[in-house]
Amino acid sequence: EVQLLESGGGLVQPGGSLRLSCVASGFTFDSYAMIWVRQAPGKGLEWVSGISGSGVGTYYADSVKGRFTTSRDNSKNTLYLEMSSLRAEDTAVYYCARESGVSGTYYFDYWGQGSLVTVSS
Amino acid sequence: SYVLTQPPSVSVAPGKTARITCGGNNIGGKSVNWYHQKPGRAPVLVIYYNSDRPSGIPERFSGSNSGNTAILTISRVEAGDEADYFCQVWDTSGDHPVIFGGGTKLTVL
Numbered sequence: 001e002v003q004l005l006e007s008g009g010g011l012v013q014p015g016g017s018l019r020l021s022c023v024a025s026g027f028t029f030d031s032y033a034m035i036w037v038r039q040a041p042g043k044g045l046e047w048v049s050g051i052s053g054s055g056v057g058t059y060y061a062d063s064v065k066g067r068f069t070t071s072r073d074n075s076k077n078t079l080y081l082e083m084s085s086l087r088a089e090d091t092a093v094y095y096c097a098r099e100s101g102v103s104g105t106y107y108f109d110y111w112g113q114g115s116l117v118t119v120s121s
Numbered sequence: 122s123y124v125l126t127q128p129p130s131v132s133v134a135p136g137k138t139a140r141i142t143c144g145g146n147n148i149g150g151k152s153v154n155w156y157h158q159k160p161g162r163a164p165v166l167v168i169y170y171n172s173d174r175p176s177g178i179p180e181r182f183s184g185s186n187s188g189n190t191a192i193l194t195i196s197r198v199e200a201g202d203e204a205d206y207f208c209q210v211w212d213t214s215g216d217h218p219v220i221f222g223g224g225t226k227l228t229v230l
Contacts, residue, residue, distance in 0.1 A: 061217045
């Protein structure tokens, strides 16, 4: 059974940092690209970042570029999102998800349970 | 960047058919995926590649895509189908490749 288990969320002050983790099981982790998606309270889904299966390729939304870093440790089946210079508008539930499909038609077939990040003084 | 437009809400009586639209410029040329999300839960994939269903998703869920509109159709709607529904495409023409629609709240009357 495919599972994605997230951890690391919490309350952080503006300008602070936080690291989210997403531990995968039930599939060959390094064969899949992964993404982070966030959802601000009462809002829709926003793609944040993506990373290739090898970890060589990383991609970011303009809203987080230069502040967030996505990485993975394939030996530990774990995906990370390092967040720094956090702002109030980064407050959201953050989801990791597995990317499937062929080039140009990707979809996200398994999602973590979500991790709440609250940026407030 | 590419924009997907969904109605904020759709209401339907139990046993009837719900249709949720997702509009985008020439969306018929793209592959559309649909997710539902219940309060406090993670999104769940219900349709991929316009009309394919993942295992475990009832046949009552179907999708179509043509022209400027993709449609998620839910037949014989049940109370448990009440959720937010999001469409999604992959588009490399803009600054980020993953595009979600704004979401539609399906209310079962």
